Amino acid sequence: MKDTPVDDDRYLWDRTGEPDPETARLEALLAPLRHRGVPPVLPARQVVDGRLTRWKLPALAAAAMIVLCAGAAWLLYPDRHSGWSVEGVSGTPLVVDRTSGGTRTRGAGVSVGEIARLGIGSALTTDGGSRARLAVGRIGSVEVDPNTHVLIEPAAVGQHRMSLQSGTIHARISAPPYIFFVNTPSAVAVDLGCEYTLQVDESGAGLIRVTLGWVAFEHDGRQSFIPAGAVGATRPGSGPGTPRYEDAPSGYGDALAVLDFSAAADLRRAAALDLILSTARRRDALTLWHLLRDGTPEDRARVYARLAALAPPPSGVTQEAILRGEPAALNQWWDSIGIGNRSWWRLWKKK
Amino acid sequence: MTITMFPAGQALEDARLVGEARRGDERAFARLYERYARIIHGVLLARAPGADVEDLVQDVFLSAWKRLDALRDPAAFGGWLAMIARHRAADFRRRAVESVELPADLRAPDRTASLSEAHAVLDVIRTLPEAYRETLVLRLVEGFTGPEIADRIGLTPASVRVNLHRGMKLLRDKLAR
Numbered sequence: 001m002k003d004t005p006v007d008d009d010r011y012l013w014d015r016t017g018e019p020d021p022e023t024a025r026l027e028a029l030l031a032p033l034r035h036r037g038v039p040p041v042l043p044a045r046q047v048v049d050g051r052l053t054r055w056k057l058p059a060l061a062a063a064a065m066i067v068l069c070a071g072a073a074w075l076l077y078p079d080r081h082s083g084w085s086v087e088g089v090s091g092t093p094l095v096v097d098r099t100s101g102g103t104r105t106r107g108a109g110v111s112v113g114e115i116a117r118l119g120i121g122s123a124l125t126t127d128g129g130s131r132a133r134l135a136v137g138r139i140g141s142v143e144v145d146p147n148t149h150v151l152i153e154p155a156a157v158g159q160h161r162m163s164l165q166s167g168t169i170h171a172r173i174s175a176p177p178y179i180f181f182v183n184t185p186s187a188v189a190v191d192l193g194c195e196y197t198l199q200v201d202e203s204g205a206g207l208i209r210v211t212l213g214w215v216a217f218e219h220d221g222r223q224s225f226i227p228a229g230a231v232g233a234t235r236p237g238s239g240p241g242t243p244r245y246e247d248a249p250s251g252y253g254d255a256l257a258v259l260d261f262s263a264a265a266d267l268r269r270a271a272a273l274d275l276i277l278s279t280a281r282r283r284d285a286l287t288l289w290h291l292l293r294d295g296t297p298e299d300r301a302r303v304y305a306r307l308a309a310l311a312p313p314p315s316g317v318t319q320e321a322i323l324r325g326e327p328a329a330l331n332q333w334w335d336s337i338g339i340g341n342r343s344w345w346r347l348w349k350k351k
Numbered sequence: 352m353t354i355t356m357f358p359a360g361q362a363l364e365d366a367r368l369v370g371e372a373r374r375g376d377e378r379a380f381a382r383l384y385e386r387y388a389r390i391i392h393g394v395l396l397a398r399a400p401g402a403d404v405e406d407l408v409q410d411v412f413l414s415a416w417k418r419l420d421a422l423r424d425p426a427a428f429g430g431w432l433a434m435i436a437r438h439r440a441a442d443f444r445r446r447a448v449e450s451v452e453l454p455a456d457l458r459a460p461d462r463t464a465s466l467s468e469a470h471a472v473l474d475v476i477r478t479l480p481e482a483y484r485e486t487l488v489l490r491l492v493e494g495f496t497g498p499e500i501a502d503r504i505g506l507t508p509a510s511v512r513v514n515l516h517r518g519m520k521l522l523r524d525k526l527a528r
Contacts, residue, residue: 013496013498013512028493029472030469034492035408036405037388039381120427227370311509312508312509335362
């Protein structure tokens with residue numbers, strides 16, 4: 001007998017196909033041992049004024065970050081602060097504080113250790129010798145590297161939004177998904193929890209590197225979902241590219257740059273796709289799932305075939321539905337691959 | 352008692368029910384019990400003597416009710432609950448080893464021949480590697496399909512399918528001896 005699932009395991013797998021006599025015999029024999037108990041009598045839970053009376057923070061810092069990212073603390077203490085603050089870390093970061101109306105501006109340096117409030121529309125600039133730290137309400141912080149220019153943007157109540165015009169920031173956010181946003185010239189980084197580095201160069205091209213949790217890169221309806229250990233690029237005019245793990249096979253970065261940002265007639269596209277597919281590991285299902293949305297029908301069929309070989313689609317998800325781009329089928333396949341459960345993000349996005 | 356079969360992909364519903372249960376809604380928790388009681392029974396049955404499993408199922412759900420605040424991702428309730436069950440089974444086994452040895456002449460419970468055979472097969476399943484025995488019990492005893500098992504305990508369908516295939520191969524070999 002082969003050591004990998006084959007078609008004649010269908011009955012064992014989901015009771016389709018011809019019933020296997022041995023499996024059917026064991027099912028009938030063992031069914032009397034099935035659970036037939038009753039629910040326990042539950043003690044009353046302590047709930048006061050609609051909020052829980054006690055909760056515990058895990059000991060590990062990383063676990064605590066994940067708890068906060070899952071929203072428990074945020075639900076207890078909703079962040080209603082619309083203002084930001086900046087602290088000088090080194091050198092003298094410059095703050096341009098625009099009053100309402102935008103006609104009066106004044107620039108002021110922020111000394112090391114000094115903390116200043118930032119209003120909506122304010123700009124923060126660091127030179128080659130300065131660094132700063134932004135406090136984002138009560139949900140986290142953003143480290144601002146040298147030679148970086150950021151703006152504080154208007155946002156809906158309970159949300160926080162900034163722009164990274166150029167340079168590098170490191171965000172560490174403890175909040176549910178869709179609370180913290182960073183605009184770049186080519187895409188919006190949507191925090192799904194919790195830590196990442198985002199760089200934007202002078203042309204407006206961006207690169208995000210996620211170190212904890214997830215980030216979504218969005219532009220004009222196009223989305224990329226980037227987990228910890230992965231990177232994603234974005235370019236003006238194209239929006240977010242295809243994410244890949246940092247330990248992806250050699251050549252993935254260059255190949256994806258061709259597939260994501262070159263013209264449809266670019267002769268390098270065929271070779272780029274060949275490289276991606278021929279060297280893809282099970283882990284690279286992240287990349288292949290995103291590639292299902294792009295390219296010619298033939299390209300997408302090849303991506304489907306390779307992804308199905310690495311991570312078979314769940315029952316009910318057909319090739320036709322995937323190649324038609326049906327969201328329900330794509331979401332089901334994503335959830336079954338085991339990269340991350342998007343239903344949690346969708347829950348928060350609805351809110 | 353009516354057992355309700357849920358379609359795959361209920362993580363969103365679980366998150367909602369957990370939220371309501373956290374606020375003290377026992378009916379919401381009862382829905383979670385309906386969805387997961389057989390799963391937890393299967394997880395425990397793969398590890399603990401059959402006579403004790405129903406009590407252990409109650410212990411697991413009581414523990415979960417009291418510890419709902421500690422669940423980081425409400426949508427992952429099933430996987431979290433299965434983890435509690437495995438820990439509970441491990442605790443039970445440790446205490447069972449420390450307990451007093453039963454008299455050798457104690458009469459075995461009165462069983463029909465088929466029920467005796469069922470328990471004998473279950474004993475063989477319990478000798479299999481842990482990943483295989485749990486999946487096989489959920490499939491053959493509790494009656495879940497592979498996709499339902501994956502959906503409820505947080506494994507990928509591919510992992511569950513491989514566990515079922517390999518586990519069944521080993522079980523057949525052992526039963527044939």
